[in-house]
Amino acid sequence: MTELTDAEKEFVERVKPLLKEYKEMCKKAGYEQPAAGSYVLSERGKIYHGVPFDWGTCGERNAIGTLVTEETKMSKLEMVLVVGGPEEIIMPCGECRQAIYMWGVENATVLCSNYDLTRIEKFTINKLYPYPYRGGG
Amino acid sequence: MTELTDAEKEFVERVKPLLKEYKEMCKKAGYEQPAAGSYVLSERGKIYHGVPFDWGTCGERNAIGTLVTEETKMSKLEMVLVVGGPEEIIMPCGECRQAIYMWGVENATVLCSNYDLTRIEKFTINKLYPYPYRGGG
Amino acid sequence: MTELTDAEKEFVERVKPLLKEYKEMCKKAGYEQPAAGSYVLSERGKIYHGVPFDWGTCGERNAIGTLVTEETKMSKLEMVLVVGGPEEIIMPCGECRQAIYMWGVENATVLCSNYDLTRIEKFTINKLYPYPYRGGG
Amino acid sequence: MTELTDAEKEFVERVKPLLKEYKEMCKKAGYEQPAAGSYVLSERGKIYHGVPFDWGTCGERNAIGTLVTEETKMSKLEMVLVVGGPEEIIMPCGECRQAIYMWGVENATVLCSNYDLTRIEKFTINKLYPYPYRGGG
Numbered sequence: 001m002t003e004l005t006d007a008e009k010e011f012v013e014r015v016k017p018l019l020k021e022y023k024e025m026c027k028k029a030g031y032e033q034p035a036a037g038s039y040v041l042s043e044r045g046k047i048y049h050g051v052p053f054d055w056g057t058c059g060e061r062n063a064i065g066t067l068v069t070e071e072t073k074m075s076k077l078e079m080v081l082v083v084g085g086p087e088e089i090i091m092p093c094g095e096c097r098q099a100i101y102m103w104g105v106e107n108a109t110v111l112c113s114n115y116d117l118t119r120i121e122k123f124t125i126n127k128l129y130p131y132p133y134r135g136g137g
Numbered sequence: 138m139t140e141l142t143d144a145e146k147e148f149v150e151r152v153k154p155l156l157k158e159y160k161e162m163c164k165k166a167g168y169e170q171p172a173a174g175s176y177v178l179s180e181r182g183k184i185y186h187g188v189p190f191d192w193g194t195c196g197e198r199n200a201i202g203t204l205v206t207e208e209t210k211m212s213k214l215e216m217v218l219v220v221g222g223p224e225e226i227i228m229p230c231g232e233c234r235q236a237i238y239m240w241g242v243e244n245a246t247v248l249c250s251n252y253d254l255t256r257i258e259k260f261t262i263n264k265l266y267p268y269p270y271r272g273g274g
Numbered sequence: 275m276t277e278l279t280d281a282e283k284e285f286v287e288r289v290k291p292l293l294k295e296y297k298e299m300c301k302k303a304g305y306e307q308p309a310a311g312s313y314v315l316s317e318r319g320k321i322y323h324g325v326p327f328d329w330g331t332c333g334e335r336n337a338i339g340t341l342v343t344e345e346t347k348m349s350k351l352e353m354v355l356v357v358g359g360p361e362e363i364i365m366p367c368g369e370c371r372q373a374i375y376m377w378g379v380e381n382a383t384v385l386c387s388n389y390d391l392t393r394i395e396k397f398t399i400n401k402l403y404p405y406p407y408r409g410g411g
Numbered sequence: 412m413t414e415l416t417d418a419e420k421e422f423v424e425r426v427k428p429l430l431k432e433y434k435e436m437c438k439k440a441g442y443e444q445p446a447a448g449s450y451v452l453s454e455r456g457k458i459y460h461g462v463p464f465d466w467g468t469c470g471e472r473n474a475i476g477t478l479v480t481e482e483t484k485m486s487k488l489e490m491v492l493v494v495g496g497p498e499e500i501i502m503p504c505g506e507c508r509q510a511i512y513m514w515g516v517e518n519a520t521v522l523c524s525n526y527d528l529t530r531i532e533k534f535t536i537n538k539l540y541p542y543p544y545r546g547g548g
Contacts, residue, residue, distance in 0.1 A: 055330035098505030192467035231372025
């Protein structure tokens with residue numbers, strides 16, 4: 001695994017209590033191991049959470065929607081953390097890669113983890129989404 | 138116009154300062170009259186805002202995504218307020234009607250307004266989305 | 275049930291052999307009762323079929339995509355036939371209602387049937403999608 | 412540019428008259444240089460065309476929808492040709508990369524061209540969509 005920078009480590013540390021809180025809320029609501037979705041870090045240093053819902057809206061895009069609502073379209077995401085299953089990490093789908101590219105800073109960091117954040121793999125959006133679509137067609 | 142109930146009036150009154158704040162934030166960020174999206178009221182009495190963004194994610198679904206993230210899928214929306222343009226109200230699109238139906242209480246209220254909330258029309262989701270799709274196919 | 279016009283009856287009759295052929299093809303491919311999707315009739319009198327696939331693309335929109343490809347965006351659909359399950363009819367989802375409204379003639383006919391076309395209910399898009407979204411926001 | 416294989420060259424040659432025909436149909440219908448969308452080649456050797464339409468349905472997914480309708484979900488695409496603008500090639504968006512991955516053979520070829528097929532760049536889906544999302548979450 002590529003080593004995390006200090007800023008990335010700090011992001012993960014800040015997500016930990018939020019994720020714990022989310023899991024506890026779901027447990028109270030009667031869920032067994034809910035999909036925990038994704039967390040994004042904005043340029044302004046705020047963290048937004050999004051869970052998958054509806055037909056085909058993943059946690060990443062749900063979280064980006066909250067960022068855009070709270071900070072306007074002028075603000076960008078710096079990092080994303082995608083929370084996976086008990087053992088396995090989950091990669092962002094194609095539509096979410098497009099959204100991370102569009103709403104992220106230049107070459108934003110994409111962290112993919114298992115459910116307990118004990119295993120984290122680090123990517124960049126350029127690596128996951130090379131030769132991007134830029135409109136037209 | 139069908140008259141608003143007290144609960145509906147209260148919802149609109151609570152949205153007013155939130156909408157004002159959103160418009161001011163956008164003005165500072167350099168927007169001229171941004172799309173203000175929609176506000177949803179959850180069963181727990183909380184209000185969530187969502188703006189349109191990305192390709193085809195409207196404010197209604199963006200706001201519902203935040204509700205589901207913050208309150209789990211066990212919570213439902215009771216009312217939606219769709220903020221329109223300077224003069225005209227805007228109706229929810231078909232995909233948002235499906236989402237309001239799926240994530241709303243029985244026959245949720247849908248309020249459609251102009252940009253300044255000076256003109257509000259009241260619907261129910263049953264009226265806007267009769268004979269709903271319930272899965273299958 | 276509202277009675278079908280001669281034009282609507284003719285459309286259903288033309289679909290019958292196409293549906294039979296589709297079911298036979300699926301059977302050969304190893305499907306048990308596949309989702310048969312929808313058929314649309316264009317202004318030029320051609321029929322296009324679409325099955326549900328991917329995440330959230332229903333048969334209606336798949337069929338409309340073929341119509342637009344084959345006849346350009348200047349052509350409209352006149353009728354849709356949505357094929358449902360063994361017993362029950364299936365209604366179009368909200369996103370498909372929007373698409374039928376946008377790509378259909380004024381107040382297009384929507385026929386919803388069970389799997390064998392032995393039970394058909396007739397609607398119009400105005401009835402299924404009143405107070406339509408017309409853009410903006 | 413990576414050199415095209417004989418099979419890829421043949422695919423392009425087969426698309427040429429189809430594209431010409433499409434452009435002529437659009438011209439008659441009153442379009443100036445319409446978006447020509449994408450062509451997919453199925454395992455069975457058939458070519459399906461799809462144009463962009465609706466909110467966010469690109470030509471690639473429109474063409475894949477026709478393939479799935481015509482050949483069932485058991486059939487896969489082998490190659491895609493994405494037709495771009497007068498000068499520039501266009502890359503598939505993230506959502507289309509996901510669809511090409513899901514509905515394509517192992518490491519399907521993706522050809523991106525300008526409007527007249529005089530400039531073609533060759534990719535594979537593995538290159539454009541590495542570390543794919545495989546469901547879950």
